[in-house]
Amino acid sequence: MSDTRAQAAYHDSEAALRLVDKELDQLRETPAAAQRLIMVSLADLPQILERANSQIREVLTHLRETRQAIQSTTLDKIQTTHDKLKEVTSATEDAATNIMDACDRANQIVDELDAVDAAEVPDRQRATDLRATLRDELFMMMGALQFQDITSQQLTHASSMLIDMESRLADISKLFDSSISPDRPLASMRGAPDEKTYDPNATIRNAEQRQHLVDEIFTTVKAGAA
């Protein structure tokens, strides 16, 4: 039930109370016997409705608390998951672009090698240099594939956050109706990814700066230990 709907229910119950008051006033004007009979059965109604009103107030308070809990536990996670998936898209695109650029350069080198071969007197040194450059380009392509390991860790982290959110939302839905059971097994029942297998902060960005930080720490700690 949304907060707005609960507010509407609360206002409806107040309106119902006013209607009951009005009806009771009218009953007071009916013949005495009928009035007595009706008054006996209706005597408890205002109290019942008062209790209902009070319960609705409690429900509203719980709903506000629940909404705050949902906001604090899931919205941040949704944002982080979104950021992770965005970074995966960006890392994949960067790697694809780097590999395509390297392919273009490799093709150009092959053309140059063809030209060297076609010359009347092939320049062996030039061919050797071109082959070395070609190997560099091929190796660069392989290095660009490191994105796979890092994006895999980012996706595992995103998956673990979705599983956590699913589990929390299932708990919240049980608060409203414990008889509800999902029509398929929850992903959380199959177990979250092993935390040992990924780094939640894994990123492809700023590798050089991060390596610099590592080198600084190693130098400082080793100097301190010496």
Add this chain to the structure above:
Amino acid sequence: MKFLVVDDSATMRRIVINSLQRIGYNDTVEAGDGQEALAKFDASIGFVITDWNMPNMTGTEFTKVLRARADGRQIPVLMVTARSVKEDILTAMEAGVNNYIVKPFTPQVLKEKIDALLPAAAA
């Protein structure tokens, strides 16, 4: 010099092994996690390159076990990982890692770190 390359990503193992071949080290053995690495570790291994995040036994756990063994006390261990916050680096050092490379890395950085550690291996 035989290198033991430990990483749960087959792609990363291939990249590290290719990088090693490129800088002149062709003798390698690979493992998918710390447990497998311990099983494959023997006197023929002269250098260990390990990832951190792996199932069953992480790179830091593996390094600690290795350091507790008589034959693993002096072996150079180079960690290659995506983790790069200060606490992680200090944890790796405490576990016994000799140096540390952040992923994604270049073969130049790998060569520098290996070269810096090899005199220690020879000593």
